[in-house]
Amino acid sequence: MTPEKFISGLLNDVGVTVNGDKSHDLIVHDDRAFERVITDGSLGFGEAYMDGWFDCERLDQLINKVYENKLQTRIDKKDAFFAMIRAHARSLGSKSRSHEIGSVHYDTGNALFRRMLDPYMMYSCGYWLRAQTLEQAQQDKLELTCRKLMLKPGMRVLDIGCGWGGFARYAAEHYGVEVVGVTVSEEQRSLGEELGAGLPIELRFQDYRKISETFDRIVSIGMFEHVGHKFYQEYMDACSRCLKSDGLFLLHTVGYKEQGEANPWFDRYIMPGVAFPAMSQIMTCAEPHFELEDFHNWDGSHYDRTLMAWFDNFDASWSEIKDMYDDRFYRMWKLYLQGCAGAFRCNRMRVWQLVFSKTDFAGGYRYANQYSLD
Numbered sequence: 001m002t003p004e005k006f007i008s009g010l011l012n013d014v015g016v017t018v019n020g021d022k023s024h025d026l027i028v029h030d031d032r033a034f035e036r037v038i039t040d041g042s043l044g045f046g047e048a049y050m051d052g053w054f055d056c057e058r059l060d061q062l063i064n065k066v067y068e069n070k071l072q073t074r075i076d077k078k079d080a081f082f083a084m085i086r087a088h089a090r091s092l093g094s095k096s097r098s099h100e101i102g103s104v105h106y107d108t109g110n111a112l113f114r115r116m117l118d119p120y121m122m123y124s125c126g127y128w129l130r131a132q133t134l135e136q137a138q139q140d141k142l143e144l145t146c147r148k149l150m151l152k153p154g155m156r157v158l159d160i161g162c163g164w165g166g167f168a169r170y171a172a173e174h175y176g177v178e179v180v181g182v183t184v185s186e187e188q189r190s191l192g193e194e195l196g197a198g199l200p201i202e203l204r205f206q207d208y209r210k211i212s213e214t215f216d217r218i219v220s221i222g223m224f225e226h227v228g229h230k231f232y233q234e235y236m237d238a239c240s241r242c243l244k245s246d247g248l249f250l251l252h253t254v255g256y257k258e259q260g261e262a263n264p265w266f267d268r269y270i271m272p273g274v275a276f277p278a279m280s281q282i283m284t285c286a287e288p289h290f291e292l293e294d295f296h297n298w299d300g301s302h303y304d305r306t307l308m309a310w311f312d313n314f315d316a317s318w319s320e321i322k323d324m325y326d327d328r329f330y331r332m333w334k335l336y337l338q339g340c341a342g343a344f345r346c347n348r349m350r351v352w353q354l355v356f357s358k359t360d361f362a363g364g365y366r367y368a369n370q371y372s373l374d
Helices: 003-013 032-050 059-068 077-089 095-106 110-116 134-149 166-175 186-195 229-242 264-269 279-286 301-316 318-324 327-345
Strands: 156-160 178-183 201-205 215-221 243-256 291-298 349-357
Touching: 003 032, 032 264, 032 327, 059 301, 059 327, 110 186, 110 301, 110 318, 134 166, 134 215, 134 243, 134 301, 134 349, 156 166, 166 178, 166 201, 178 186, 186 201, 215 229, 229 243, 229 279, 243 279, 264 327, 279 349, 301 318, 301 327, 301 349
Parallel strands: 156 178, 156 215, 178 201, 215 243
Antiparallel strands: 243 349, 291 349
């Protein structure tokens, strides 16, 4: 069987037609794309798309069909094997790798991220329970997070992986707290300090493992994915060291329902070294230090809507920034945003918010009854 017949047959089984007229159909411009996908799996698929060997109007719909029907397992066995080898061979989460993530992805350009994200520049999943816009979804996420942390004026908060300081600004503006944020992106730190001027915020270009102060609260939103499986215990050790005995720590992370490795194309071109945790991995490393006070499981629709909103913003503003990039970058970013949306749409991954205390929280922690946005 030829590569074209094999791939076309797989796609036909799930309602996708090669050179069809539906938004999720694959339009092939170079027949070498079929062999490239068979040879290199999802990495070959991504690179063939970036090189213009095929097109698809709605990659999110195509990827959703692939994952829903587990088509990738019939092609990606080699991907899975090499992903396992990489996971054991390199030091995900090491200081050098952490700074690589900052330079490769987060320093892509503030001009891009300012157009793509909401006014608080939150580069993590929004909370869409009642929101109708990206801006409201991100503000609801920030408000929900602040309520879960039970913030009070005068508290000192550590934000691990602070990005452009969106949480720091919101918490300082609405709850009167002081925030120290750390990031491994100089681009993020510089713009974040500009946006937070006049607020009690300090953003540092610093590895979280080098922090020696203690704080009333710790928050980490969308950073744990970059820690690496080998370093989860070190991460929890650092959080425990920096949290006061009567404090709270909120961890917001993407996680796999079942333990797995990141997509090889995503790892190479989007976020080097990213590693999504399983719940058992988090709890095993947290238990020596913390009590779990609250667990909130968000279904994939929240990140699906967030990613599609980011793509709409990116696509609408492309004419303003295209001179800074090229067509291959546009195709890469489209595959990243729409492809991830399709993966979340079938609940392959979830978003979790966990609240921990170091001891039984004074007076008891009753978030579910007292602080919900529902």
